[in-house]
Amino acid sequence: MRTRPTLTWEPTGAPLPRTTSLDEVVEVVAAGNVAVLSGAGLSTESGIPDYRGESGTLRRHTPMTYDEFVGSLEGRRRYWARSHVGWRTIARAEPNVGHHAVAALQARGLVSGVITQNVDGLHTAAGSADVVELHGNLDRVICLECKDISARQVLDDRFTTANPTFEAVALQVNPDGDVELEEHAVQSFALVDCTACEGVLKPDVVFFGENVPRVRAEACYRLVDEADALLVLGSSLTVMSGLRFVRHAHKAGKPVIIVNRGRTRGDEYATVRVDLPLGQALTDLATRL
Template sequence: MTNATAALLEFIEQHPRLLVLTGAGISTDSGIPDYRDQQGQWKRQQPVQHPDFMRCEHTRKRYWGRSLVGWPVMRDAQPNPAHSALARLEQLGHISLLVTQNVDGLHRRAGNRRVVDLHGRSDQVVCMSCDYRCSRDETHQRSAELNPDFIHYTAATAPDGDADLEVDFSRFRVPECHQCGGILKPDVVFFGDNVPKQRVMDSLNALESADGLLVIGSSLMVYSGFRFCRQAQEWNKPIAALTLGKTRADELLSLKLNAPITPLLQAALNNLSSE
């Protein structure tokens, strides 16, 4: 057993009711790119901003045009062994709640039952005027039908159903709401928007009754995740982080594991199960 495995195993055993917070790093082994490098810096241009999406038609054209390339990659991604390890940890009673910053839905598909999708789910679309809802696949199909010239483009995959596609989007036809003709948007929290209060309160209530906080695959550069570390510190809850590179909360951590996520989680789970 490596030192890192032993340290993670000890943290799990000493704090049997964990709140787990996950970020993009846990889904990279499923083929979904992350946003930041190991120094916490952006790897590419920042994602779409909520105010820009709502007020600018060109931003919406660019977003949905790039999604024609990027969404299938995210839609078809499968849970990886790290997701499966967390599902098993929940089954063994070690996770009281899993809070994820990811919008890929892979934790639920892996078998986790107690999940808060902090930033929403990318497989659902909502009208910003009348709250009409439909599946992302339905909107994707409508986009393809409205824009047959765009379906032949290829580009590198970017995070959260985006793609690094730069073409003339002026001709792109954005699908509108079936009911009212309003703006359709994935049911996720874009940058510049606020996380719904109930999700935050549910997560904080679980953290208050938890024995500790385990962060996996997140740089915590976004406040929506970092706030849980600050609150855990105020409540004297130990905090461990398993992620490659620096985090915004490094000074608050009881345990920092700068290591590949999947093999370390699997090793800790195997030793936990054998005990």
């Protein structure tokens, strides 16, 4: 039977200094039953930018909000025109060494489950099992009226048919598959409706201002409750949808390990804070274990 290591840490109300050593991470993960919470920083090495990191797109781009999408035809037209171009970049992305390292640790029985804030599906593509996609997945489309779920590739084909002369070049690709386009390209884009009920189609992802479905959030809490430690990978924890699980683990007295470039909103709850590139850190971690 594995014994959970006791780290030399006492809560002081102030974040611990960041380190580049993986020694304490190795100690915690080697004991097993570790839940992973990943963010956009894990996918940057796959060519998908993040929102808030060193090259974060929030400095130049305002993401689509739920209210704007459901309340404005022009808002939906702008989103789908830009996403029609940007989704292909997300769809072509391949898992990087960090995703593969997480899958390997899970296969060895050390990682008990994965919660991801990312909508790119790369954890599953790398071989991780039973991934909880906190914010959904761009590969799926949902009808807001009848709730029918369909494949994004099918919608992409329908958009191509409905817009035979549409040509646009992405000026900037964002983590949600949205891109920057010239306004004239957006205005000419033809929308399509749900084939089942002619309702409004939306990517099956959680927009800014939209709540994570309760059943999904409860699944994440159970995963954290059943784990002995929480390993945060590449998330600034700026939004409460991810931070709440860090607070939950901290309140339960479980080690919280954060591996991220730069500060996070959860630093005050961390047992260890490691500042390293995710691919390098996770490859080294998997090798040492």
